[in-house]
Amino acid sequence: xxxxxxxxxxxxxxxxxxxxxxxxxxxxxxxxxxxxxxxxxxxxxxxxxxxxxxxxxxxxxxxxxxxxxxxxxxxxxxxxxxxxxxxxxxxxxxxxxxxxxxxxxxxxxxxxxxxxxxxxxxxxxxxxxxxxxxxxxxxxxxxxxxxxxxxxxxxxxxxxxxxxxxxxxxxxxxxxxxxxxxxxxxxxxxxxxxxxxxxxxxxxxxxxxxxxxxxxxxxxxxxxxxxxxxxxxxxxxxxxxxxxxxxxxxxxxxxxxxxxxxxxxxxxxxxxxxxxxxxxxxxxxxxxxxxxxxxxxxxxxxxxxxxxxxxxxxxxxxxxxxxxxxxxxxxxxxxxxxxxxxxxxxxxxxxxxxxxxxxxxxxxxxxxxxxxxxxxxxxxxxxxxxxxxxxxxxxxxxxxxxxxxxxxxxxxxxxxxxxxxxxxxxxxxxxxxxxxxxxxxxxxxxxxxxxxxxxxxxxxxxxxxxxxxxx
Numbered sequence: 001x002x003x004x005x006x007x008x009x010x011x012x013x014x015x016x017x018x019x020x021x022x023x024x025x026x027x028x029x030x031x032x033x034x035x036x037x038x039x040x041x042x043x044x045x046x047x048x049x050x051x052x053x054x055x056x057x058x059x060x061x062x063x064x065x066x067x068x069x070x071x072x073x074x075x076x077x078x079x080x081x082x083x084x085x086x087x088x089x090x091x092x093x094x095x096x097x098x099x100x101x102x103x104x105x106x107x108x109x110x111x112x113x114x115x116x117x118x119x120x121x122x123x124x125x126x127x128x129x130x131x132x133x134x135x136x137x138x139x140x141x142x143x144x145x146x147x148x149x150x151x152x153x154x155x156x157x158x159x160x161x162x163x164x165x166x167x168x169x170x171x172x173x174x175x176x177x178x179x180x181x182x183x184x185x186x187x188x189x190x191x192x193x194x195x196x197x198x199x200x201x202x203x204x205x206x207x208x209x210x211x212x213x214x215x216x217x218x219x220x221x222x223x224x225x226x227x228x229x230x231x232x233x234x235x236x237x238x239x240x241x242x243x244x245x246x247x248x249x250x251x252x253x254x255x256x257x258x259x260x261x262x263x264x265x266x267x268x269x270x271x272x273x274x275x276x277x278x279x280x281x282x283x284x285x286x287x288x289x290x291x292x293x294x295x296x297x298x299x300x301x302x303x304x305x306x307x308x309x310x311x312x313x314x315x316x317x318x319x320x321x322x323x324x325x326x327x328x329x330x331x332x333x334x335x336x337x338x339x340x341x342x343x344x345x346x347x348x349x350x351x352x353x354x355x356x357x358x359x360x361x362x363x364x365x366x367x368x369x370x371x372x373x374x375x376x377x378x379x380x381x382x383x384x385x386x387x388x389x390x391x392x393x394x395x396x397x398x399x400x401x402x403x404x405x406x407x408x409x410x411x412x413x414x415x416x417x418x419x420x421x422x423x424x425x426x427x428x429x430x431x432x433x434x435x436x437x438x439x440x441x442x443x444x445x446x447x448x449x450x451x452x453x454x455x456x457x458x459x460x461x462x463x464x465x466x467x468x469x470x471x
Contacts, residue, residue, distance in 0.1 A: 040064065043107065043347060044094075046088040047070070047071075051336065053409050054406075055107060068081050069084050069097070070083055071094070074412050091121035108329060111328065119131045128351060130307070131328070136299055140329075147225055156319075161227075178228045179228050181200070184225075189220055193265075195325075230317050234314065234316075235252075236331055238331070243299075244296065244358075250274045251278075252272050252276060268425055269331070272333045273464075275341070287314065309330045311326065336408050370433065375458065389421065405430065426455075429443055430443065436466060440466070
């Protein structure tokens with residue numbers, strides 16, 4: 001969509017068009033009923049990172065979408081999309097904004113507004129919103145809830161122990177009940193940094209003390225989950241769900257560690273590629289049968305039906321796929337590589353899911369014909385205290401010499417015509433190509449044109465895919 005279209009204001013009542021999808025309310029033999037969508041959709045996207053930029057960009061390519069507002073967004077997103085400076089976790093402010101811009105659909109990007117119950121407030125007000133309620137969001141906001149839920153519903157995952165104080169956790173670690181290597185997870189939200197994969201008991205005990213005694217993650221570490229350390233490659237599997245039905249999206253693989261070859265501390269993600277060559281049709285069917293369906297069925301049975309993006313972080317163990325974690329929103333940086341591969345309109349799909357009528361939507365064409373690779377450029381000091389205020393150079397060169405490269409902004413702020421760093425993960429560069437090798441080569445050519453003081457990035461994004469493809 002052209003940038004000028006993104007800020008077009010529509011006056012008057014919403015018009016609707018009939019799309020070819022139909023539902024049969026009386027069963028297979030009943031008469032088809034038309035499904036109506038707004039003829040010109042106005043979308044409110046909540047969040048300020050590269051994920052929200054990717055969502056805004058992809059929705060802007062839909063023919064029905066005429067206006068997008070991103071709140072609060074960032075200076076990079078604001079180059080093409082209207083911004084609104086509000087707190088996305090403030091339900092009253094977001095509802096007022098949705099009313100003001102006439103949003104036909106609000107899409108929640110990050111987890112914090114979901115944890116704050118934003119969706120509950122929108123549902124009470126009768127406004128369409130895509131995302132889970134606060135109760136359903138516990139699949140991500142509480143590691144303990146997620147593990148207990150999986151145990152209740154037979155979803156394959158690692159053996160675990162929920163601990164409510166440090167002494168209990170240390171005793172469980174020293175007992176060896178979970179093995180020599182132990183994964184220590186802060187129960188609550190910790191910006192993707194509350195997980196320590198400890199190779200030995202001493203390291204695990206230190207992680208417990210950091211979370212529960214030193215409160216490195218605040219109240220998120222008041223309770224911890226200890227898990228056995230699974231082995232195998234990791235893959236991300238995404239679905240769009242409406243509480244009962246779902247539609248799968250492309251798979252992806254994330255790179256969490258700060259340094260090449262998966263060395264160093266965990267981050268929010270240093271890059272990703274899609275689709276994953278590890279997941280073929282047989283494995284995908286197993287994931288849907290053993291994980292996705294039981295989760296959606298179980299959430300509905302417990303009175304908390306799940307609507308929104310369900311991100312299944314999986315480890316492909318010798319015993320089959322097992323859940324490492326759930327996210328209740330699109331992943332970042334996975335969104336930046338999955339969304340460019342989607343060819344069918346996205347806005348009608350998300351609106352149908354928000355309104356509980358996903359069964360009327362045709363399956364999305366997901367035969368992988370292209371590959372996408374995204375590289376995150378991070379500030380010096382990340383994932384600790386990031387250096388801010390560094391001017392970003394080379395973006396004009398990328399736009400001129402590599403016009404097919406997508407740039408999705410995260411930790412940036414404006415200073416006149418300049419963009420400065422303002423957070424840990426500054427931006428994601430994405431290349432889409434007919435081959436994974438082509439995408440890797442293209443994105444790193446573009447990376448070589450961008451610079452800011454003490455810029456960090458991994459040089460091996462996508463290499464895992466090549467190892468698998470070349471076998």
